[in-house]
Amino acid sequence: MSYIRNTHALVKQGLISEEKSEAITKVAEKFQISLSPEVLANMDKAEIREQYLPSEKELDIKEQELNDPIGDQKFTPIKGITHRYPDRVLLKPLHTCSVYCRFCFRREKVGQAEEILSQNELEHALQYIRKNKNIWEVILTGGDPLSLSPQKLGAILDKVEAIAHVKVIRIHTRIPLVAPEKISASLLNVLDREKALYLILHCNSHKELTENVRLGIKKLCKAGLPLLSQSVLLKNINDSVEKLEELFRSLVEIRIRPYYLHHPDLAQGTSHFRVSLERGRQITSDLRKSLSGIAQPLYVLDVPGGLGKVPAGGEFIQATEDEAWKIRTIHDTFVDYQDYL
Ligand SMILES: *Cc1c(COP(=O)(O)O)cnc(C)c1O
Ligand code: SF4
Numbered sequence: 506m507s508y509i510r511n512t513h514a515l516v517k518q519g520l521i522s523e524e525k526s527e528a529i530t531k532v533a534e535k536f537q538i539s540l541s542p543e544v545l546a547n548m549d550k551a552e553i554r555e556q557y558l559p560s561e562k563e564l565d566i567k568e569q570e571l572n573d574p575i576g577d578q579k580f581t582p583i584k585g586i587t588h589r590y591p592d593r594v595l596l597k598p599l600h601t602c603s604v605y606c607r608f609c610f611r612r613e614k615v616g617q618a619e620e621i622l623s624q625n626e627l628e629h630a631l632q633y634i635r636k637n638k639n640i641w642e643v644i645l646t647g648g649d650p651l652s653l654s655p656q657k658l659g660a661i662l663d664k665v666e667a668i669a670h671v672k673v674i675r676i677h678t679r680i681p682l683v684a685p686e687k688i689s690a691s692l693l694n695v696l697d698r699e700k701a702l703y704l705i706l707h708c709n710s711h712k713e714l715t716e717n718v719r720l721g722i723k724k725l726c727k728a729g730l731p732l733l734s735q736s737v738l739l740k741n742i743n744d745s746v747e748k749l750e751e752l753f754r755s756l757v758e759i760r761i762r763p764y765y766l767h768h769p770d771l772a773q774g775t776s777h778f779r780v781s782l783e784r785g786r787q788i789t790s791d792l793r794k795s796l797s798g799i800a801q802p803l804y805v806l807d808v809p810g811g812l813g814k815v816p817a818g819g820e821f822i823q824a825t826e827d828e829a830w831k832i833r834t835i836h837d838t839f840v841d842y843q844d845y846l
Pocket of ligand 1: 575580587588589590593594595644814
C-alpha cells in the first residue's frame with residue numbers, strides 16, 4: 506500500500522463515495538490530504554477514519570474560527586521561530602507532515618511546500634537562538650520534524666546542540682504513530698545526543714497503537730529517549746472517561762507518559778471535532794477518580810490570540826453568569842472565553 510494524497514485515490518479505494526468526491530475535492534483545495542500506509546491499514550476503526558479521512562463538514566467554516574488559532578504569527582520574530590515563552594522557542598524547519606489530521610490547529614500552514622526553510626533561513630533562525638541566552642529549550646515542530654531525512658534532521662540537531670545555553674531539545678512528532686517504518690537505525694542514531702532530547706508523540710486513541718507502532722516505540726525506548734505524549738480532546742474519538750482512560754493507560758503501559766490533553770483549538774472547519782470546555786472539565790475531573798497519576802496528562806487550553814497555554818481544569822478558568830468563561834492567563838490578566846460549537 507502507498508500513501509493516498511488526493512480525492513481520486515480515496516474514491517478508488519472505496520474510502521469515500523463517488524457522490525462525495527466533489528465536496529472532498531473542495532476540501533482538498535483548502536486543506537492538505539495525506540494518509541499513510543499504516544493509517545490506511547487501520548481504517549476499519551472509526552477512531553482512525555475520523556482523524557484522517559477528509560469530510561465535507563470541513564467546508565463549514567464558522568465566523569469565530571481563526572486561521573491562526575493560537576496566534577503564532579505575533580510571536581514569530583523571524584521565519585521558522587515562534588518565541589512566546591521566555592525560556593523556549595519553537596523551531597519549525599518544515600511545514601509538511603506524513604499525514605494530515607483533519608482537526609490540525611496549524612492546518613492553514615501545514616502542507617505548503619514553500620514553507621520549508623532554506624539553508625539561509627535556517628541559519629538565521631539558529632542565529633536568533635544563539636543570540637537569545639534565555640532560550641533553554643528548543644522545540645522542533647512544524648510540520649513533522651521526523652519526516653525529514655535522518656541526515657537533514659541530524660544536521661539541524663548538531664547545530665542546535667552546539668549552542669551552549671540550549672540544554673534541552675524537544676521534538677513534537679506523529680511519525681511513530683503513523684509511519685513507524687521510519688524509525689530506522691539511522692534515525693535512532695541521529696537522535697542519540699549528549700544533551701537531553703525528549704520526544705512528544707501525538708496520539709489520540711489507543712486504536713492508533715498497532716503492532717507496528719508498538720514495535721517502533723519499543724525501539725525508541727530501548728534507545729533511551731524519554732517519551733511523552735500529547736492528545737487532543739476530540740468529539741466522537743476520545744471525548745469520554747472510558748476512551749481517555751483506555752488511551753492513557755495504553756500509553757503508560759508502553760512507557761509513554763501522557764503530558765498534555767489539548768482542548769480543541771478554533772481551527773477552520775473543525776467545529777465537528779469540538780467539545781465544550783465544560784464537558785472537557787467534567788471528563789478530566791472524573792478521570793482523577795479512577796486513573797493513576799502517572800497516566801494523567803494536564804488538560805490545557807491555548808488561549809486564542811497568542812496568550813499562551815493555561816490549565817483548563819483548575820482555577821485558571823471560571824464560569825461566568827452568561828454561560829461563558831473567564832480565564833486567568835499566565836500573565837495574571839483576565840480574558841473572556843467562549844465555546845463556539
Ligand atoms: C505550546 C508551545 C510551547 C510549548 O509549551 P510547553 O507548555 O512547554 O509544552 C512553546 N512555544 C510555543 C509558541 C507554544 O505554542
Ligand atoms: S501531524 Fe500535527 S502538524 Fe501535522 S497535520 Fe497532524 S496535527 Fe497537524
